[in-house]
Amino acid sequence: xxxxxxxxxLVTVTEGLPVKLNCTYQTTYLTIAFFWYVQYLNEAPQxxxxxxxxxxxxxxxxxxxxxxxxxxxFHLQKSSAQLSDSALYYCALRVSSGSWQLIFGxxxxxxxMP
Amino acid sequence: xxxxxxxxxxxxxxxxxxxxxxxxxxxxxxxMYWYRQDSGKGLRLIYYSITENDLQKGDLSEGYDASxxxxxxxxxxxxxxxxNEMAVFLCASSRDSYQDTQYFGPGTRLLVx
Numbered sequence: 377x378x379x380x381x382x383x384x385x386l387v388t389v390t391e392g393l394p395v396k397l398n399c400t401y402q403t404t405y406l407t408i409a410f411f412w413y414v415q416y417l418n419e420a421p422q423x424x425x426x427x428x429x430x431x432x433x434x435x436x437x438x439x440x441x442x443x444x445x446x447x448x449x450f451h452l453q454k455s456s457a458q459l460s461d462s463a464l465y466y467c468a469l470r471v472s473s474g475s476w477q478l479i480f481g482x483x484x485x486x487x488x489m490p
Numbered sequence: 491x492x493x494x495x496x497x498x499x500x501x502x503x504x505x506x507x508x509x510x511x512x513x514x515x516x517x518x519x520x521x522m523y524w525y526r527q528d529s530g531k532g533l534r535l536i537y538y539s540i541t542e543n544d545l546q547k548g549d550l551s552e553g554y555d556a557s558x559x560x561x562x563x564x565x566x567x568x569x570x571x572x573x574n575e576m577a578v579f580l581c582a583s584s585r586d587s588y589q590d591t592q593y594f595g596p597g598t599r600l601l602v603x
Contacts, residue, residue, distance in 0.1 A: 382532075385530060411591070411592075413594075419596065420494075420580065420594040420595055420596045420597065421533070421580070421594045422593075422594065423591045423592075423593075426591060466532060466533065468533075477535055477538065477548070478523075478533075478535075478592055480532040480533040480534075481532055482530060482531055482532040483530070483532050483533075
């Protein structure tokens, strides 16, 4: 079946340094959309980025991600982490199967240290 | 813009009790979802509904019932609460397209004594 893998449960980075959160997926569908959601402490998850175009960089709030269908990846990156970026990040896949389910990864808790 | 409201915010129940969680959205979205959030396990889909009176099971539907009374509301019932269960239940909604964003409510935190 379809699945999303986030290999790191916890990532700690020093403020000002780059950060990369990994996300890979497995699906047999050709038409897909990908999302990164961010959940700050005691808040609802909210969409950070979304993409459905292969090899096109998508940016928002200093974060960027590029969907690479050749390597089944949609990694999230930022060149300079901020203290306010500390949050739980979810990668999610939607396939055009006729149902509107999102398949979520297990999440990566990002902590940015001063 | 719009908002998703979940009630109650906190729910404390007893083992074996039937517990109901409610969700309202004013986005006028067709599709609504219930997820369970457990630490380290991501968001797992319990039920979703693509229109009023429709119900579709997710991967985690066992032990739960759901009801889409009208377009704007979606309820979830824990049919028999499990002792020491602790989880967050998130409601979400979206328009009817695979590229559309799901918007989440703030969650209901459940604790079963």
